[in-house]
Amino acid sequence: MFAMRQLYSLLVGSTFLLSLTACPLVEPVDRVPLPSYKPLLMARTQLEQAVAVLPPQELHNTGKIYLRDPYILINEQYQGVHIINNQDPSHPQPVAFLRIPGNVDVAMKGNLLYADSGPDLLTFDLSNVRAARLLHRVREAVPELPMPETAQVPAEYQVQNRPADAVVVGWQKL
Template sequence: MELLYENKQITQKMKKQNLLFFVLFCIVLQSCCPWCEDDVGGLPFESRYEPVFLSRAEFEQSVGVTNPLSIGTSGKIYVKGDFLFVNELNKGFHVFDNSDPSNPRSVKFLEAPGATDMAIRNDIIYINQATDLIAVEYVSESNTARLAKRIPSTFPELLSPDGFTAYDIPENSVVVDWKLKN
């Protein structure tokens, strides 16, 4: 009698495991559905954004200092001495005089298309500019910048805001930003 009871419990447990396996198998098959529409479960198969390209020649000449701009889409913030650098995503860095932290004063805009991050060491600004790593000497007295070094293809291509990679990149071009498709 006891042996029959144990066999019945084992059989019920195996039925539950088989049912669980069957349900998981069906879920996996559904995710591979070849006859489904292009939009499965709200996940698009293409980006809602289109890449913005610069030719390699334009890209390598694009670093410079301009008049201050208003902040649009800010990224990371970096403080060095009396200066505050605020990333304008994929555009460059706003430079502020932060000698009075209660009233930072906008000084210049360090233009670097595709820029997303920076670090400063020994007064050299290292910038992640799209696919390249660049070293820039910023002279605070004259508010000028000089490109000291560029190491091309250090980083992967910029991804779209929804995580897609650009395809059909024109030869000798770099993705520096993404804009929403109309």
């Protein structure tokens, strides 16, 4: 009985292996090259001085949306936050643009807006959205901005080849 099972297993295994040799060969697929990105850098002093409330700007590369009745806050990737009055949803009115270099994320609690600016975490008082005030900056509170997709960074743009005071505020596809 044991010898019959071994013979049966050998027969099934051999048949399987022979059937594999009858399969047509598959052509190798060319690998798609990964895109390359370079970091957009800003000197720390320039980053800290660039935060400002500006007149409304055009929407171009939007990200996250936050609703704080009657306002809508819309992230402009790596640039800042659009503030829009949505009291009349059929006619939203742009109010201001809060320039925050390196911004990709926002959150609110009460009148406080929390936003990243490159590696820093900023707190704004939005009790008057037309005159938003920066209350506090925590340096190096969040990790460096990641690239927008799986990609590669050419050697000349690697961390070790950047100026010491440089902060990543965005990424540009090469």
